[in-house]
Amino acid sequence: MTPFSSSAYATTLGIPTGLSPSPLFGVQPFTQPMPRFDVLPRKAFTFGAGVMNPIPAFPGTPGPDPTEQANVTQQPVPAVLGGGTGPVEGRPPGPIWAHQHWNDFPPKVTVEVTQEGAKPNTVYNPGVPSSLNSGIDASRPFRPAFHPDLPDQGPLALWTFNGTLPPKLLIGRYHEHILLRHHNRLPEDPTQNGGFGIHTITTHEHNGHHGAENDGFTGAYFFPGEFYDYHYPICHGGYFSINQGANDPRCGSPNDAGGIENLQGDFHETMSTHWFHDHMFSFTSQNVYKGNAGMFNIYSSLDRGNEEIDDGVNLRLPSGSANSYGNLDYDVNLMLADKAWDQDGQLAMDIFDFDGFLGDVMTVNLVYKPFFEVERRKYRFRILNAAVARFFKLALSDASPMVQIANDGNLLPTPVTLTTLDEMGIAERYDIVIDFSRYSIGSKVWMVNLAEHENGRRPIQDLSLRDAMSGASTDPCVGRFLEFRVVRDPARPDTSQVPELLVPNPDLSQIPVAAERTFVFGRGATQTTSDPISSFVGPWGIGTDGGGKLDADFGRISAAPRFGTREIWTLRNGGAGWDHPIHIHFEEGQILARNGRPDNVPAWERGRKDVYRLHPGTSVTLTMQFRDFGGMFMEHCHNTTHEDNAMLLRWEIDDAGGAFLRPLPTPIPTPQGVRFVDPTEVLPTAFR
Incomplete structure (x- = not known):
């Protein structure tokens, strides 16, 4: 009965979850389209202009402007949380937890999100037309389900940003300072959690370059009914010490006219692919597994998100060209995570597995083994391992090459061509480019996981591509998990590039x-x-x-x-x-x-x-x-x-x-x- 013992399910059924096998209710793999991420709405911000409007879940008058120090205006506290009154903002009060360099980086854009239980998404914005989202009609409500033929997740099983699927994408560009207001709308009663997870949260913008008050410190959590204002300056490292004349256009931000705003700092510190997730002390695994995870694309003068601008600075990585920056047409976020659910189809977790919880069902962008329609051209995929304990090792089913251009949030000095990627640890991000022009229309190719687990400590082995696709592994998350369908030629020529030089490392040799x-x-x-x-x-x-x-x-x-x-x-x-x-x-x-x-x-x-x-x-x-x-x-x-x-x-x-x-x-x-x-x-x- 000790919680440190492995579950009998894991040893007798070959299922690594510690739970009974997840029922699929007759659902077959590759029978649903993979949804692109849901782009979070952004609002231009001016202090005192009343534009910090509450999102639809918060009807009424505009919310208070963000403040340098935490807003300690009092509000009633529910009896289940002890009663009395408490602050509207959960950020620790006073000057030590004030937003650092607030006057240097005043908010220019605001984004508001809630954390709440699952519900249909009636405002899904993939940032691309249906033709580039595998035919998904974004005007139709998107159900909180891992497949159209699987049960909806209940509001206590799945806790996501805004309570909806698909996962959320935050868009930012350098020096466009973001104020993200995160409202905690989880149940006031901590026992109302569907069996795992806790209703206190703290949001970590993974490896953001900003003060600790905005980092999602594990002990700076906040309660239902409160909000927390996170201030993301999005500045280059060395902003106050390097390139003070802002003379290098490689250290810059894309402007709305297709040009560059030069900035202070070190262009070698440019970052591109981040993510954000809960970091609640002792409950990070449970809260992230329940859905508290999104991704964050950061655009710069180097990584413009517009493949056609040829100014000698822009790397012209696969993206699109309709907007001056941040085109998502051929720049695709992939969130990989293994999940498990109970006999009613509700998300489940074994919280007594201290080696590392593993699921027995593969999801991409929080749906079960989908397909994704592509054109015959180059695509950039920003891949995130958002699992609890599972490593992935990725290959294409035909062993064709992929070009890795980034590891974690940072573009590599030079691209690396590989037929299998390295084992991908939890929270790592690998940006890769796949050229689908080598395939004919009507072709299919699959992304395959080669890393086999027996428990959550580590992969037990990396299988060959042939063995991984054979179906013989006892690990149900080995093998094909994402199907690419080549459906057409691109309407415009592919002008994107993968240059031989990306972002060189900073030279630290002269720093003691x-x-x-x-x-x-x-x-x-x-x-x-x-x-x-x-x-x-x-x-x-x-x-x-x-x-x-x-x-x-x-x-x-x-x-x-x-x-x-x-x-x-x-x-x-x-x-x-x-x-x-x-x-x-x-x-x-x-x-x-x-x-x-x-x-x-x-x-x-x-x-x-x-x-x-x-x-x-x-x-x-x-x-x-x-x-x-x-x-x-x-x-x-x-x-x-x-x-x-x-x-x-x-x-x-x-x-x-x-x-x-x-x-x-x-x-x-x-x-x-x-x-x-x-x-x-x-x-x-x-x-x-």
Whole structure:
């Protein structure tokens, strides 16, 4: 009966979910079109102009303008949450959690979203016509179901942005500062969760370059009835220290006329493909699995999203050309995730599997094994691994080449042509280009998963393409999962390119190394604190700079790099039986070595990254800078089951000037407001 034991289903039925097999109700694969993401509406913003209008779920007068510090206007708190009154905004109050550089980056665009239970989508906007969305009629309500012939998900089973499918896409461009207001509309009663998940949330814009108050810190969660204003400056790294004359058009943003607005900062730090998801302490895996995940395309002078502009700066990657930037015609987001559901067809999860939960049904963009219609030309696919614990290794069914142009949010220095991609860890993003002009009209080709799991610790093996497609694997998520149907020639010539040079890495060789740190990830952790809110005891943990492995406590400071410095961090896998994709918040890094050797770093990892996969018994050495913003950030395993149980630590930049204290006090949210306490522990090597 111990929750640390594997389920009998996993051992006797060959199903890795820990649950009974998910019923398909007679549904066959590749019988529904793959929906493109649902593009979030954007509004131009001017302070005091009354344009911060509530979205339809919030009828009435316009909402309050965003403020530099949290809005602590009081409102009634439901009795189930303790009664009394509490703030309308769940962001921790005061100057330490104020939006950094608010006057430098005033909001230009606002986006409002809710988090709520499943419902039909009556305002679906794919950003492309039906002909480029596999014939889907966006004017018809989109049901909250994984297939038209599967049951609708109930409002307690599926919790998504705006409560609807398909998953949401945020569009941004450099220096067009976004204010994202996130309303928590989940049930007030925490027991109303369909068996898993929790109604408190905190939204992480994965590896966004902004202050910690907008990072989705795991302990800065907010409650039903509250909102949280996230401020995304979308500036290049080094904005306040590099290229101060804004003289390099490669560090720029597309304007509405097809030109470039030059910006400060380092063009080498340009980012392209992000995602956003919940980061609630101890519940990240459950809340993300329930639907709290979307993607974020960022456009720049280099990555314009218009393939026809030929100005010597634009890379002209596959996209389209109708708009000056951000065309989605041939630039397609793919969210991969394994799911499981109960005998009623409702999303289900085994919350007692601490190795890593696996589903037995493959979804793409939150629908079951779809098809996608393509033209005979090049397409860019921004692929996200949004699973809980599953790795993917991707190939095309005919073993034809794909060109990888990005790893995580960052374009590579040079493209890499591959017939099989590397194993893709949870939260990694691989941008690839596939040229469908090599196929004739009427052809079909499939995307195939080669990574076979027996449990959530790691893939047990990578199969050959032939074996993966044979159907012999006991892992139901191995094999074909997305069908491409070549349906026509393009109406316009394909002018897109994959240039030989994409985005070179920053040269950090002249920046002194201020400190070196080592982090060891594995089992057998202990807990040295006892705070009932911020600490947790679990099987997983992290050891810092030679100390013992510790369970997560978001009140403990494990590292505190100095503002404006560069450090070298070594991440080490302390075990031989598991694989950890490690995510470091705020700054992407460059991998210097694997297992101590620079020549062990493959070509597709030679760009900047924010997720670093630690294979069993191996290490990764990387370098990072700490600039522009400060606050408390995180480092954790992105096998989100490991993170929640309790492979996560806090690090901070607390000498960035302004209102910062050293060390920073820890926020403790309640429905009646956020209080602050001193850190529960500061490791001896944190401050150097």
